[in-house]
């Protein structure tokens with residue numbers, strides 16, 4: 001049987017930390033220490049190469065430059081490996097996985113993000129299980145040698161999710177992530193069970209395309225009872241602003257105040273794209289279902305359907321970056337799933 005190969009990229013986060021034997025303080029583990037803590041990485045059936053950021057970073061410090069760097073690493077090593085595993089802090093992992101799903105167009109190999117809730121170098125750590133199963137998923141192939149899950153995803157605890165459907169849900173439990181609006185692509189128990197019917201497959205004859213132009217002029221405006229006109233207008237008047245994620249109630253509803261309609265309409269008339277994203281985790285925006293969303297519809301707000309905030313923010317940055325002078329194209333593509341990030345009935 002052909003030996004499979006995987007590239008592990010260390011970015012940092014809890015998974016890369018160990019406890020100093022003398023001080024007991026947590027500090028980043030060197031790659032050598034990491035290999036000693038996870039000796040299974042030397043198994044003969046999978047060739048493992050490792051590449052490390054220096055310095056390692058907490059994922060709170062991840063930004064679009066880091067997404068570009070990660071996308072470029074995958075792109076530049078694409079033909080050399082069967083799959084990729086990215087070790088990343090959990091805090092912003094869902095944003096990075098979403099961003100890479102858009103930046104790696106026509107991907108045909110797995111890019112599996114994972115991390116852990118406890119550092120690799122402490123006794124009850126979940127790091128080893130997460131990493132070893134992530135490697136299995138990143139190298140899983142069918143009898144023709146094609147990847148079973150050629151998507152950017154997150155493996156955590158016992159489930160592999162499409163990356164652009166995930167949200168970090170717990171700072172305590174080992175099952176730190178969920179994909180509220182899309183079933184997992186694989187589940188790991190005694191066996192790893194794959195669900196190919198849920199996987200987004202690209203045309204395998206198309207080459208991978210790298211899309212790294214990003215426009216960061218995006219804001220999130222979260223509604224709450226009592227939100228003032230001043231707050232709304234301050235956000236909509238940010239200089240250079242190109243798009244807003246409007247976090248609404250329930251099925252996409254907002255207060256029916258005239259000032260809110262006027263403020264949104266004026267911003268849209270100035271060319272700002274506003275997308276309606278529900279504050280609920282489960283379910284979708286249905287503009288027009290209640291009177292309280294009709295206002296948004298007539299102001300020109302676009303539906304975000306069942307997309308996550310993480311996927312919407314990164315999709316907007318990517319679409320605005322790639323289509324700088326074509327807002328009409330951005331609006332059309334926002335209402336179309338590009339790589340399984342939303343469901344439109």
Ligand code: ASP
Nearest residue numbers: 013014058059089090091
């Ligand atoms: N603060 C850490 C990070 O996101 C938490 C973790 O890795 O779980 O980098």
